[in-house]
Amino acid sequence: xxxxxxxxxxxxxxxxxxxxxxxxxxxxxxxxxxxxxxxxxxxxxxxxxxxxxxxxxxxxxxxxxxxxxxxxxxxxxxxxxxxxxxxxxxxxxxxxxxxxxxxxxxxxxxxxxxxxxxxxxxxxxxxxxxxxxxxxxxxxxxxxxxxxxxxxxxxxxxxxxxxxxxxxxxxxxxxxxxxxxxxxxxxxxxxxxxxxxxxxxxxxxxxxxxxxxxxxx
Ligand SMILES: NC(=O)c1ccc[n+]([C@@H]2O[C@H](COP(=O)([O-])OP(=O)(O)OC[C@H]3O[C@@H](n4cnc5c(N)ncnc54)[C@H](OP(=O)(O)O)[C@@H]3O)[C@@H](O)[C@H]2O)c1
Numbered sequence: 001x002x003x004x005x006x007x008x009x010x011x012x013x014x015x016x017x018x019x020x021x022x023x024x025x026x027x028x029x030x031x032x033x034x035x036x037x038x039x040x041x042x043x044x045x046x047x048x049x050x051x052x053x054x055x056x057x058x059x060x061x062x063x064x065x066x067x068x069x070x071x072x073x074x075x076x077x078x079x080x081x082x083x084x085x086x087x088x089x090x091x092x093x094x095x096x097x098x099x100x101x102x103x104x105x106x107x108x109x110x111x112x113x114x115x116x117x118x119x120x121x122x123x124x125x126x127x128x129x130x131x132x133x134x135x136x137x138x139x140x141x142x143x144x145x146x147x148x149x150x151x152x153x154x155x156x157x158x159x160x161x162x163x164x165x166x167x168x169x170x171x172x173x174x175x176x177x178x179x180x181x182x183x184x185x186x187x188x189x190x191x192x193x194x195x196x197x198x199x200x201x202x203x204x205x206x207x208x209x210x211x212x213x214x215x216x217x
Pocket of ligand 1: 008069070072077098135136138140
């Protein structure tokens, strides 16, 4: 039986993952502080497997919880979702801790080495198995990793090997082939810094159809 997916955050990322999981036949609840604003989105999916809820209902629902909230609001989101709801589950941290200082300018990281959102979330949710993944990829490629110059690389880290395997299997269902495990959750700072490279390139070139590929001989 497929795991039930709880998605915390209903921005571009939350909605892209929600659509991707529904297309793969999963049952999904997507969470917002104001879930009623998602009615039109939910209706557009034309599926009886999708619903919306507040953060606490969504975290309670998910066997796997995707954490897709604004990267500077992780503590607030966890408090709204209730820590207990994450216990003994996989939490996938998709966030980047971005500070938008000036309008129209590229953001900066609000936390950096040796700290990171991934590590912070694992510290806050000691009973949960936190996996950092999907944060180095633009939302529109997360569930459909097909670019003209080839398939990009999926970077992942986290402390629990079994949980990483579960998320790698999901990534493969979405079409990811080249998956690189960078180690434990402390390595999240690398994934968040890597994301900054595609973000700064995107801002400087006003171009968002790119992703990373590790090339080998
Ligand atoms: N956009 C991308 O292509 C991309 C790619 C990789 C990673 N990421 C990362 O993924 C995360 C989501 O990105 P996004 O672009 O979808 O949208 P976003 O604007 O960064 O985040 C939107 C979500 O954050 C929630 N949020 C905002 N303030 C909050 C608060 N004070 N307390 C609790 N929740 C709050 C909102 O909840 P409500 O629904 O309640 O308003 C909304 O659902 C970010 O951390 C981003 O850096 C983005």
